[in-house]
Amino acid sequence: MKALVLCPVILVCLLLALPTHALAAESFKVINLWPVLAPGEKESPNEERNITTPTGRPVAGKPVIRIGHISKPTITVYRPPSDKNSGTAVLVCPGGGYNIVAADLEGQEVCAWLNSIGVTGVLLKYRVPRHEGLEKHTAPFQDAQRAMGLIRQHASEWDVNPKRIGIMGFSAGGHLAATLSTSTAERTYPTVDAADAVNCHPNFALLVYPAYLTPTNDLTKLSSEFKVTTNHPPTFMAMAQDDPVHVENVLLYSLALKQAKVPFELHVYPTGGHGYGLRKTEKAVTTWNDRATEWLRSLGLLSQHGAR
Numbered sequence: 011m012k013a014l015v016l017c018p019v020i021l022v023c024l025l026l027a028l029p030t031h032a033l034a035a036e037s038f039k040v041i042n043l044w045p046v047l048a049p050g051e052k053e054s055p056n057e058e059r060n061i062t063t064p065t066g067r068p069v070a071g072k073p074v075i076r077i078g079h080i081s082k083p084t085i086t087v088y089r090p091p092s093d094k095n096s097g098t099a100v101l102v103c104p105g106g107g108y109n110i111v112a113a114d115l116e117g118q119e120v121c122a123w124l125n126s127i128g129v130t131g132v133l134l135k136y137r138v139p140r141h142e143g144l145e146k147h148t149a150p151f152q153d154a155q156r157a158m159g160l161i162r163q164h165a166s167e168w169d170v171n172p173k174r175i176g177i178m179g180f181s182a183g184g185h186l187a188a189t190l191s192t193s194t195a196e197r198t199y200p201t202v203d204a205a206d207a208v209n210c211h212p213n214f215a216l217l218v219y220p221a222y223l224t225p226t227n228d229l230t231k232l233s234s235e236f237k238v239t240t241n242h243p244p245t246f247m248a249m250a251q252d253d254p255v256h257v258e259n260v261l262l263y264s265l266a267l268k269q270a271k272v273p274f275e276l277h278v279y280p281t282g283g284h285g286y287g288l289r290k291t292e293k294a295v296t297t298w299n300d301r302a303t304e305w306l307r308s309l310g311l312l313s314q315h316g317a318r
Contacts, residue, residue, distance in 0.1 A: 038087070043160070049152055053081075060076060069285060072289065077111045077113045078110045078138065083153045085101075085132050085133065085161075087130065087168060088133065089125070090124075095169055096311065100131055100178050101175070103134050103150075105180040106138060106182055108147060109138055111138055112285075127303055138150070151189055154186055156206070158190065159206055161175055162175060163208050179217055180219060180287065185222040187212075187215050192238055194211075195210055211241075214246075214311070215243050219249045221255045223236065240271060244274065245273075245274045247260040247274065248276075249277075250293075255284055277301050
């Protein structure tokens, strides 16, 4: 599998956006998800690029890198220092309404935090925008299935325990993470190679201000897309009560988890809105990662005994 050579402009933007400690990780590897073209794709006439404009909404006083026109999805593997490695890995799914990918805010910055607590962060850059004639998440879901299989296939090489691989998603990425959590291991695309024979079900999940878990016109029930069963992984959720995409997303999802007797932890904060990532403000919701660290530790996922 060949490594992707990023457009120099995009690569510079991504590196400049990273916190300093992220650049100290022992490995920074970018891998094409698909050997040639992704399922159903043709060569795109649009060049992948940062489409943030000078008037684009900043977060915590800093701009956000919004990557658009992604037709060649990748994973980027950020490994923690070997003396901190817990053997746990997380597939990170940024948000962006399935139209763009918030690559730094909900991607590189999250992987930097994961590295700081001894976790390998695997950033998924999935296909956007939405494909005409398909469900909003069809192509990204294929990418997520493929990515999870690749992580397990390379677990030994990346010093990861194959039973400690989770998924984390923000906004639309939260919907993507929930979709993979509630799905079976059966692929939704023709088998490509041995990676597609590997289990793609996550061992745990973190959903941060997830979107699309309830129908936009009916906040009284969980979307029919999600069939929560006892096979669902333990789940952590965080969201603000005043989030414009509706806090019912996590409230109803939690009820479904409870009914299926799936362990979960839910944190709802009174204010904070949407799309803050890990950037600290005066809002208590921006401390959600402290609670997530505690949750991961409570599951034994930060113990170095799990490293291979």
